[in-house]
Amino acid sequence: MANAHEYRVEVVWTGNRGEGTRTYRAYGRDHEVTAEGKPSIPPRRSRIIPR
16 A cells, blocks of 8 residues: 555553452553544543443
8 A cells, every 4th residue: 555654552541440340340441542643532432231
């Protein structure tokens, strides 16, 4: 591809509420995506689908 762009990114999980991943509800899904020289990409929350 002539117009291809390549970036190195870092994803950092920021959802640790003090219990790590001990239980499903004990941690958040918060995270941060960064790339050098670019603004951070805010996390998007998925729509909750009722079961």
